[in-house]
Amino acid sequence: MSMRGLTVFIADIRNCRVRELEEKRINKEMANIRSKFKEGNLNGYQKKKYVCKLLYMYILGWDIDFGHMEAVNLIASPKYSEKQIVRPVPSIVHTKATGYLAVTLLFHENSDLVRLVINSIKKDLDDMNEINNCLALHAIANIGGREMAETLATDVHRLLISPTSRSFVQKKAALTLLRLFRKHPDVIPVQDWAERIINMMGEYDLGVALAVTTLVMAFAQTFPEEYANCYIKAIERLKRILIERDYSLDYIYYKVPTPWLQVKCLRLLQYYPPPEDSAVRDELNELLQVIVNNSQDTPKNVQHNNAQNAVLFEAINLAIHLDSNSQICMQAAVLLGRFISSKETNVRYLGLETMAHLAACADSLEPIRKHQETIIMSLRDKDISVRRRGLDLLYSMCDNTNSKIVISELLRYLQIADYTLREEMVLKIAILTEKFATAYSWYVDIILQLISTAGDHVGEEVWFRVVQIVTNNEDLQEYAAKTVLNYLRSPQYNETMIKVGGYILGEFGHLIANSPGCSPIEQFTAVHSKFNLCSLQTRSLLLTTYVKFVNLFPEIKSQILTVFNQYRHVLDSELQQRACEYMAIATLPTDDMLQTVCEEMPPFPEKESTLVIKLNQKQGDTEDKRVWVIGGKEANIERRESLRARMSSTDSGSMPTTYSSAPQQALNGHSNSITEEPDLLGLDDLSLSSNAPPPNTMQTSNQTSTLNSLNDVPTPGFEPGYHRLQRAAEGVLYEDSNMQIGLKSEYHGHLGRVALYFGNKTNATFQNLTTQIDSNDSLTVISPNPVDNTIEAKSQVQQLLNIECNEFFRESPSLRISYVSQATGPQRLHLKLPVVLTKFMEPISTMDGNNFFQRWKQIGGAPRESQVVFKTESQQGINGESVRTILAGYRFGLLNDVDPNPNNFVGAGVVHGGKAGKVGALLRLEPNMEQHMYRLTVRTTSEVVSEQLRLVLERSLTYDV
């Protein structure tokens, strides 16, 4: 039965051709409903009709600011207000259903009104009528706030396990419980319920089995030990489906028996380590073989094909998880080869994705390399999702044998790649080029080509690295100077290329000055023609290039002095200062000073190799979420070697392929005396990273100091984001009703890059947006470009920050934001950037017990040790998995099998303190499960570092955040 009034109303709305008419109609209806509600005396049908109308307006996007109480009443009252006592049950149910629908749509979990319905819901859960039970369960699952979880979780659980519950209630109860657990895991005593719930996985009704397996899958990830018995249950279930063919016909989906349950079971098995018992392994292999055999043909029917493949891909993932070199995986590789050239886009996508998984785990890449051409072709696929997968796979499968081909293909593709893909691609190409470089000239060619092609998508560290390699390798300098000069002559404007060019010509321009077309004035013209297009930072760098030119080429001195003279009067203080100083040096009576100042740069110390650090970080980090994407196996071997090299020798040979031999001080020394020695040039001033401190640094710190005194308390609500992002690379930093601030970051050695995204959530424009960030000597935070000062409604702006750690610091920098909203007037926020010392730490996960304890003893106790015993506040007590996540999030490499007590955690890392050098950090965490206590010990060679690391970890472990 439909409601005529509702149908007419919907038809009316649909007939409104313009928005104004719709608004008029909506307002009229709202006024009507409001007055009807006010009058009261509505019968059940009428109430239902009006609430439905309100709902319709709501889903069209109109604000509904009344009617909530009517919805609540619909849920609660019928039993008593409807006067018909005779067989009232069915009619109540449907009115109630509408009430519930309204509540689930109009209410959200934090709404105060939720409190009003909790009692009604509880009543319906206890009701004898199962239909009421179901409605209540839907409401809990759709709203599911903390208060509901606390009050109702046990009732839901009772409905799940009660022998009198019908199967359709049990299914709903299982998934409702899942929803409550996901949102509020601490409220639910999951461990105590294990046995009962696991047993239900064997339920004959496949609907119940599916719902319960889904629930167990979530529980088992958090409590693997308590739920360990589910492993066998999942195998049994698969056996019943695949071998015994024991299922009801209703559950065959296009010839595939209950694909959803199969997928859940196969996934559940991946959350546990491969079984030790060979009988269990054989059983699993048999099951996987059945699935692979079933998938040899491609069904014509789309649904059949999808369902079959959904199961197959999950099975392949399980097979790789169990043993990536098994017979099954070989068969899978053949299938995958077929899939990646499939006509169906979805299958190509999944084929590439699964192949990347295989590439990361298998010992031999041979079965995958056979398909190299197809994979390269996938970069040109018409579908962007497939192109992304192709990129990831190529990156995973690149090695010595195919690096040249892969890199040149990636470069070729970069020119036409989607903008959203480019930044990631540049990073990947730079890493691969660095990793597989065998000849200098090849490296420079490729990197310059990369910079030229990618333009703005190149991160700073890429060009820093080029300059370092050129400076450190004499054979290369002439070639590099010539190549870069050619690039500068092209009409194309590319700021990164100008920076590289400016630096290299300033240092090595004289090497090519006698070649045709490379005379001093030609070099100067090439650089200077783009001068006015550049940012202030680049212009500062170029002024330094010019003063070097004065020294190298006296014949063009007059042209250059003209430039200096002109810039002595610019407003920007940094440029002005440089121009004045360089002018003064260049016009001294003798050239002694000029020559001394412009002495050729000494080779860069090896600790500066930011890309290598970046490379290592790329491998160790889990930022791709799936650790296996980044060629896991190979990476680990390489890491171990680089660590060994670090231990044995400090010879800083400058071949680009051997720079992994970082100084020994990494772990046991404070800092490298060679790099600390102040040479006449002031390495710091001309060194790459601080070559041209942008003018706004100083300004910023001045402003903040005055502001500090006015408003030094951070905005309430800053903490969750600040703490969470201390151990995550990206996420939401802060959110309120107006603005959402997202953050993405990457750190390499002592350098970091942070991108802030300011999102305007409202319909009003924000103007005069300004941001101020603390920056000081120990932690420099520089914004290369100021943030746009306007954010349009419902859009976002971005700000990039370059962060450099120069000393071991204690305080995270403050971020102060102010803007004027057209709707709500001026707003101010004071947040903390989640920059803590551990961000500049690189994990070390390859160190054996002897080594660890030897170093442990070398460092010794206090004051270089920082120790604390504390109790965790987490309701669930101590959970090994989440401790691991926390430690890894703070970038400690976890060392397994080092501590004699397997419950203890042992970790290591290297903190990069910029000028303060590197400090090795060792960690030992001893949990006491019964008492919910930890003893945390951090040892490093620096008191400050030990203390800071200890503080950060202590807080995080205490509150489990």
Added chain:
Amino acid sequence: MCNFLEYKGIVSIVQCPIISQDTKIVYRRYASLFFVAGINQDDNELITLEVVHRYVEILDRYFGNVCELDLIFNFNKAYFILDELLIAGELQESSKKSVLRVITQQDQFEEQEANEQRNS
């Protein structure tokens, strides 16, 4: 076209706070009807696609050749059916028969209710 899209590199979409950067989009179009699901990075894409298909099949059987007008004028029904199929984003029941049975039962209640209303 691939039915899967990845939200890589987007930290937040202001208009749609539910979608985080780890989300994949699985979507499918049936003539004038569009279905979109957000799933986790490591969820099974194909099986999600078939959840959508099952929903469409049930709508189709219920309305008889479903089109967007059916869903507009009976939006509450579309929600009720979805509740019988999915809870907490997970498939609750994959048997078409079983879902349709519950929905038909609901309709009978509704009819009864209307009759009672008329009689009173």
